[in-house]
Amino acid sequence: MERAEIERLAGGPLRLAYEDIVNHPRLAEARKVFLDRFLALYSGDPYTVRLLIESGRFLVYHIAGVLDAGVDPARRETWLTIKRLKQEMSLFGLASDRHIDGLIARLCSAGFMDLEPAEQDRRMRILKPTEKLKAHDRDWLAAHVAPLAVLYPEHDYRAIMHHDPQFHALYRRISIGVLPLAASLLLSLPDTLLFFNHAAGAVVQAELLRTAMMMSAYPDAAVPYADVGRRFGVSPTHVRQLLIAAEAADLVRLHTRGGRHVQILPRQWASYDRGMAVGMYLHDLVYVATERALQPADARRPTTVE
Template identity: 30%
Template sequence: MGIAFMNDGVPETLPCISHETRSKWLLQRVAILRRNPNFGTAATDYANGAVRIFEGRYMANKVMANVARQVICMSILALHFTRSNGNHGATISSIQNITSGLKLCSKNTTAATIDLLENIGLVTRVLDESDHRNHLIQPTNKMIFGIRRITGIALSAADKLFPSRHYKQLIEGSDDFVERYFASSLHSLLNISTMISKLHSSKLFAISDGGGILLCKLMSMKGQPSTVTENTVCFPYDDIGHLYGVSRTHIRRLMKRAEAEGLVRLLEDGGRRIDILPPLNDVFENMVAAHIARAQFDIHLANKDYDLLPIDRTPDYYAV
């Protein structure tokens, strides 16, 4: 089960950028991105891209259901591709150290999620040659391809804001760069709990199964011909649940909690009319900006764009 988020006590992982500096930079980056005049368009494209990838793909939704499962998937990739930096790969205990250290979920939940990933062919277990008591959790090409596509959503949005950077082109480039990108993502992963806890109401959708994609679907429906007004949408729980493999009851409870937090107004039963209130726009834009900020940080770190990163100390001796 999910447990309370923590905001400190995370170990330092970079010799040039402290956890505190990285946290401040990411949060400041969220604010900067949201002030970009093209951010509204980028956020809409992000929502539509997420809907295209996840709609009708029940197992993908299950794998990336909440922030804890997302961190588990990214931790496997990050630890696997940092082997050349003195680590020997992802083990159950190393992944559990990340999820329990961030207080995202219990060690048992982490182990169960890894079992799920193995059962559906996203990871394999191989004997750890350096310690035969352990098995390494290795991502399959299926996982790498899937996470690469999901990452591409955030980078496409970043390209809308900074077209000269060609972010998505980088992630679609050589496998060598992609491996460096996933290795770099280990560092920003450790800021997940700080970002969620400090961004207004983000926790509600982050920890709820399917919360992120349901939010994207809800926001993508604004302004469509079927809407009553620009901010009032038809979001029938039965139909939406069928699209994303979650129950009607689960969506109803999520929307009830969102209404209690002042994010929406439920005008008709079953989600037939939902009024999207301004605070929900903030939650959505914060979520999108947080994903873009993390992707930018990881891209710049993988590409060694130190002039674009919040360096604490000179990186002369540092290489990712």
């Protein structure tokens, strides 16, 4: 997207630039906060990890929540149908129609979504995220905004950090316009996608990096495959194959069997920080747009990126 189009989505000039985030001197501190919050969200809950932590699974849940926030019962084109969900999913190109159908069925059976006839037209079936999904999304969003609060304490992120449901609903409604930008930025991060495209890949990666940051042998880590698999509900073989793929991409070096000595290479740290900075850039953009949307027109004070 051109900058003018991004500023239109933000409701005015941008507050943060991606380059400033990724080059921030406290980025490693923000990374530690994010890893702690992200892993706390899923630790001890392998079922949710298996259900949501993989690109196609996550995007079904995430995009459904975003689109639901923009539903206007009087406007049929805004209804959250399976067809519309698949259209938005196609921006990311990470799941087939058949795969999406299966994921929707699993989310419904797990109580994260309902599929019901539309009140205005009983011939059409509408997806509806449940309060269980919305509560999880508020927790997820707070974890992803937490590193912004570390880097920019002068900015007020309390509405998301305190799980304000009204602010969250408007934030997600505004997020609809940002989906194409989010898709293009995500697809520009091949190292992130290597983990994201595997079941539990994102939490395995997070555990690997947090362990390395906490160990005296930093930047190396010990992540026994069996322990990690048990924690996140995947097999030791799955964890091993994921890290073998990461080694082939020059992200790690595996020095002993079983994951007991994993060397984190510079490319992994740099690519993870780039992906995290992309997320922070998008979250701040939508946060500012939400704040502006809540302000009276004559009270809006644009802030600019020099």
